[in-house]
Amino acid sequence: MTEHILLRHRDVDDIDRLDVYRKHGGYEAFEKVVKRQSPQQVIDEVKASGLRGRGGAGFPTGVKWSFLTPDVFPRYVVANADESEPGTFKDREILEHNPFQFLEGVAICAYAAQANVAYVYCRGEFWDLAHALEARIEELYQAKLLGEKLFGTDYKLDIHIHLGAGAYICGEETALLESLEGKLGQPRLRPPFPAAAGLFAKPTVVNNFETLTNLPPIITRGAEWYRTIGTEKSPGPKVFSLSGHVERPGNYELPLGTSFRELIFEHGGGIPGGRKIKGIMPAGASAPLLPATDEVLDTGMDYESVPEVGSQLGSASIIVMDDSVDISWMVYKTSSFFKHESCGKCTPCREGTYWMYHVTKRIQEGNASAEDIDLLDSVARGIQGKCLCALGEFALMPVISGIEHFRADFQTHIGD
Amino acid sequence: MLAEKHQAEIDRILSKFPADQKRAAVLPLLYLAQHDYGYITEDAIQEIAAILELDPTQVGSLTGFYTLLHDKPEGKYHIQICTDMPCALRGAEAFAKEVCENLGIKLGETTEDGLVTVEGVMCLAGCDKAPMFQLQDDQGIHYHENQDVNSTLELIEELRRRESDD
C-alpha cells in the first residue's frame, strides 16, 4: 500500500500540528457529521464500512455502538490507549505523530454515541505523550473544535486524558472502566456490558485507539471506499507491529489479509544473520504460537484466516522468533508476564498463572522432571474456559501451543 | 499538604468528572502525591481520602495494584528496562544485566547513593527500539530507546551531575 491512512505522518510532514492537519482535510469529517448527519447515520456508515475493533477482539464497531441502551444519558466514550500487549506499539506511534486524526475519531465516535464527554485512558508509561496530547486538546478548545456549540450547533464535547498507573489488565475494557472510576483495575462481570452500564454505570462505548483513528477517513471517503481495502470480512488498513528477529522491526500499515510472509520478509527485511524463522506469535503474548510453516507464512493476517491455522490476530503484534530461540524460554517469558499481570480476581488465573510460572521457571533452571512438562500442560488446560476475563485464557495459549509444537525444546532442559 | 499546595490542580482534575464521582480522581491525586513526597506516604493516603471523601483504604489499596505507584522510598530515579519477551529477543536481558553489573547492583536494587533503582519491567510498547527503558522520576516518565550500555551509564552520570548541582 502506498498511501498511509493511519500512519499519515509518514506521508505528510508535521501532521501532528493542528494547522497542517486541517490543511490536509482534518476535522472536515467531524464537521460533516455534526452539521449534516444524525448520530444514526454515522453509526450506519461505520457499520457499512465493516470496521472491526483493533483492540484485539475484532468486534464490528458500528454494531457495538448500536447496542447503547436507548434514551439513557449521559453517555460516555472511552478511548482505550492502554496499549500494553507485549510486542504492540502501534497506538503509541499514532499518538505521538498523528494525534489529531485520533482525536477527531474520538469526536466522531462521541457524536455518534450522543456523548458529551470522552475520556482517553492512556497507560501510565505514556506520561510524556499523554501530556503532549493534553496540550493538543487545549489547542482544539482554542480552535473551537471542542467545547460548547460546535460548528454552531448545540452539540458540545469535552475530551479528558486519564493516565493509568501500570497494569496490563487495564486494557481489558471493564477493568479499564474500574480503573477510570478510581478502583483497582479488575474486570467486571458481564453482563451488563459497557453499552448498558459502563463508566459511572452509564451507557459507554469503549474503543481501541487505532479503531477510532480509522473513523475520519471512513466518514470523509465513505464506507464503500473503505471496503476496497483489506478482505471482505476484515476490511480496512491495519497497523502491524513487527518485532523480534527481523531486520527492520517497526510498524507497518498494510491491508488486513496481507500474508505473514509479505510482512516479515518484504517489509521487515527477513530474518537477520541468515538464520531461519522458527515461530511466530501473531498477537503478542496472547495467542497460540504458530510454527513458521509455509502454510502459516502464506496465511493472510485477518480476523478469519489466522484462527484457521490455529491462532488469533488479536492486536496484530507479530513477534518473530528465529531458530536460535528456545521455545521453553519463550513460554517462561510469557508465563512470567501473565503471572505478573493477572489481576488476581478469579481463582484459575490467579493460581494458574502463578503455578505455570513456577513450573516454567523450574524447567528453565534445569530443576524439572519429565513429568513436569505434562504437569505444565495440564495446569494450563485446567485454566481453559474457566476465567472471568480473557487474560487467564491468553496466559495458557503460549504454554499449550509451545508444548504442542516444540516439546523437544522443553525436554532438553530435563536432566536424567 | 496537597490540598493547599495544589488547590488549582486538584480543582482542575476534579472538574473532569461528574461531581458525584470524585473517586475517579484518585489516580491523578496519587501521582500528585508521589510527585511531592517521592512516594505514596501514609499521610498522603489520608490526605487524598479527605479530599475525595473516601475511606483511606479506597486510596491506599491502589498502590499495590499499580506498578507505577511506589509505597516506599526507593531511588529517586527508576530506570525501568523492558525485559519482556519481544525486547529480550533483541538482547534486553543481557543489556539489563550489564547495566546492573556496572552499577554494582542486581536488577530491582537501588544504587548505593540511593539515586537510581534499576528494574526489569514488562512491555513498554517500544519493542522495535530495544533495548529501551523508561526513566521515572518525580517529574514523570520518559522513554529512552535504542539504548546501549554506554548511553545508559552516561545518562546515569548525567543524573548524578544533576543531583550534585542542585
Next chain:
Amino acid sequence: MSNSQVNLKIDGLDVTVPKGTLIVDAAKRVGIDIPVFCYHPKMEPAGMCRMCLVDVGTPRKDRATGEIAKDDDGNVIIDFHSKLETACTSPVSEGMEDSVCSDKASAGRKQIVEYLLTSHPLDCPICDKGGECPLQNLTMKHGPGKSRFLYSEKKHLAKHVPLGDLIFLDRERCIQCGRCVRFQEQMVDDPVIGFGDRGRGLEIVTFSEPGFDSYFSGNTTDICPVGALTTKDFRFGARPWELHAAASICTHCPVGCNITLNTRREASADGQEVIKRVMPRQNEAVNEIWICDKGRFAHHFATYPERLMKPLVRLEGELVETDWDTALKKAAEGLKAAGENVLGLAGSRASNEDLVNFKQLLDGLGGTASIYGSMAGGDYVGQVGVGSGTNLSTLGEGDALLVVASDLHEEAPIWWQGVLAAVKRGATLVVANGRPTRLDGYAAHALRYQYPAAVEAALGLLQAVSKDKKLKPYEGDGAIKTAAQVLADAENLMVFYGREGLTFEGTDALARVCARLLVETQHTGRANNGLVAVWAGPNTQGAWDLGLRPDPDLRKRLEGARALLVLAADPAGDDAGLGDAIDKGIFTVVQELYLTPTARMADVVLPARSFVEREGTFTSGLRRVQRFYPAVEGLGKARPDWQIAALLGAELGLEIEASRCGQVFAAYAASAPGYSGLNFTKLAESEKQWPPVGDSDLYFGGTAFKNHHGIGVQISPACERGEGIDIDWIDPPAASKTDGILLVPVDQLYDHAMTIRPSQVLEPRLAAAAIILNPKDAERLKVAAGDMVEIRLNGHVDEMPVLLEPGTPSGVALVGRSQGLAIVDPLDVEVRPAS
C-alpha cells in the same frame, strides 16, 4: 404457569423459580448444592472464585423462525454451552437444562479446588474454622489426594495480621473470595477493608485509621468461607465441634437480634459451660443472618467475675452477704412497711416474665410499678405500631422511611443496616435530627432542626400534608413540604422516633405527632407501616405493652417514696441527683447483676441471673415477642428476676408464679390484647427460611445458626385489631431559648455502660469520654481539641476533654450517655476551660 416463573431442569430435576433467579439459588431450592465461595445469597454475585461451574444447556432455536427446534422424535434439542458457566452469575431461563454433576462440570470444579489449594496452608488441624470449613469439606469431597504443587513454591504469608482491634487475618488461608470486602462495601457501606496488590499477591488490606473499624465487622468472620478471618474474641478459643448451642436474644438494643450462644465445658470453670462466642441466629424478619459487633463481643458482662453471687443485706451500715431467706424477709418487711408508698422501677433489660411478676408484686403492695427510662410513646406504638408481617428487608421502591431524633447507627445498628438496604432497593428515606448522622448520606431529605425542636420538625411534616382543619397549614420552607409529600405518597411508611435532644415530654409529643402523621397518611394497620420507638433496651416496648409507664418526674416521685424496688436499673449511677434522692432514707431493694451505685445504697441487694443463665421473652422494638433460653448454669446463688419477685411476693402473702417461667408468660398473654394465644410453645416455632444457613453446605450462607428455637411472633397493633385509636393532641413543650451551651446526651454504641465495659475485646473501641463541640464554639469558649473543660451541671462540676466535630450545631455540646456526666435530659450548662 405465570409469566414471572421460569421452568428448567437441574440434574434432571424439574425446577420452577421466579424469573431472574440465579442457577445456584434455583438448585438450592430443590436441594442441589452447588459449591460456592465468593457467592453469598445476601450479596450481589461477583463470579470471582469460579467454584460454582456448571454445564449449562439451552433449547436450540431455529435461526429463521425463532421457534424452539425439535429432533425427529419431537424432543427439544438442548445445546450445551461450550464453556462451563458460573452458576452464581447466570440467571435461569425457560427450558434451560443445567448439569451440576456432568463429568465436565465435576472436573472443572475439581480443578478449581486444586488451584485454591496450591497456596493454601492446609493447616486445618489448628484452624478455627476446622470442622465448619467449606473449603475443608469440599477438599474432602472433590480434592485430589495428593498435591501436584511443590511445597517449596507455595507462597508463605503472614498468619496473624490484626486488621483492627477485633478481626484478625490469616493471609495464607485467604482464598480471595472478597466476601468480606463486599460485605463491608455493599451491606454496611464501611469500605474499611479492600483488596490490595494483585495476582497471587492479592490480599485483604486496610489503610483506615483505626484499621477494620466497623460496627458490623464480626459478620465477615461468619461469611468468610475459610479460617482467614477470625475474631479476637474467639480465635483459638475452641473447636466448633466441641461447642454447645443455646438460642438467645441480644439484649443491647430494641432490635432483638436472634443469637446463638456457643458454650463449652471448661476446666477453668469447674467443668461448667462457659460462653465462647455469640453467633447470629437466622431470623429473616429481624436480623436476617447478621448481628452487630456489640452483640457479638459485649457478652462478657453476663459472666463478669464481679457478678453478685449472694444476697446482701445492710447490717450496721455495711452490706454483708447472707442467705436468701434472710434477705427476702428483710426486703419484704421494708417494702410492707412502706405500703402504698412503694415505687418499683424496672429497667429495659427485664423480660416480660420479670415485669409481670414485678407488677403483680407492686400491685399487691398497693405501690406503683414503673419503667425506668426517659422516653415516652410506647402506648402510641401499641396503637399504631407496625402491622403484623412487617419486615424491613421487604421495603423498597415506592416505600418510605422516616427517622426522627435518633442515630440508628449508634442506637440500633441492625435497623440502620436494614434501612440502608431498603434505600438501596429504592425506598425513600427522610431523616430529621439536630446534627448530621450516618443516615444522612442515604436520605433523600435530611432535615436539620435546632435542638430540641424535633417536634416542630415532625409537626411541620404533619401540617404539610394534614387535612385536619384544626391544624395550622404549614408555612415553613419547601424542603419539609417536599419531604412530607414523599412520605404521604409512599406505598408503605415506617416511622422511627428516638429521644435525642428531647425530654420525656418532648418524646411524648414527638411520638404523638409521628403517630398522627401515620394515621392521617393512612399508613397504619398493615405490614410495613407504623410507628417504631427506638428504645434504649431490649424490652421497653414489652413493658409498655404490659401497662407500665415511666414517671415523668422521677426525682419528685422519689422524694415522696418510702420504699423503692429496683429491677435491673441504676438511677444513682446515671444521675447523681437521683442518687441523692434515694440516699435520703428510702428503703431500697435492688435486683441486680453487679453492685451498681444504686445497689451500693440499697438495704437489700438480690443477685439476679443474667439473660444467658435463664429463660424468658422480650418484645422487640418491632413488637416481635421472642424467646430466649438458658445457655449456662446460674452463677452463685443468683436467681432469675421473675422468680425473685415471686419469692418476695410469697413473703408478703401474695400468690405469684415462682416455678415455671412459661406459665408466667402464658397467664399474662391470655389477658393481654395482642398477646392472646401466645405461649412458649408457640414462640418456639420456626419456619423454613431463605437463604438456608447452618446446613452441611456452610459455604452457602455462612456460619450463622439455623433457627430451630423460634422466630417469635410479631403482635398486631391495636388499630390492626380494630380497636379505636386514641391519641389526643397536646401542644409541644415550648423550647427554652438559652444563650449558654445546650448539653445534649447522645447514644453511642460502645458507651461506658456496665453491659460493655467487662468486654476486654471491646475496650479499645469504647467511645472516648469527651464533650463534643463545634470548632467555632470552642474558639468562643477559648478551648482547643484535647483541652479539659469544666461543666457545671445540677450543682455538680465535672471535667472532660474536648473533642471537635465540625458537624456539631453551634451552641450545642454533645456528650455520650454513660460517660460519667449525670445527664439524662438535654440541659443548659456552663462550659469553661478547666482551671
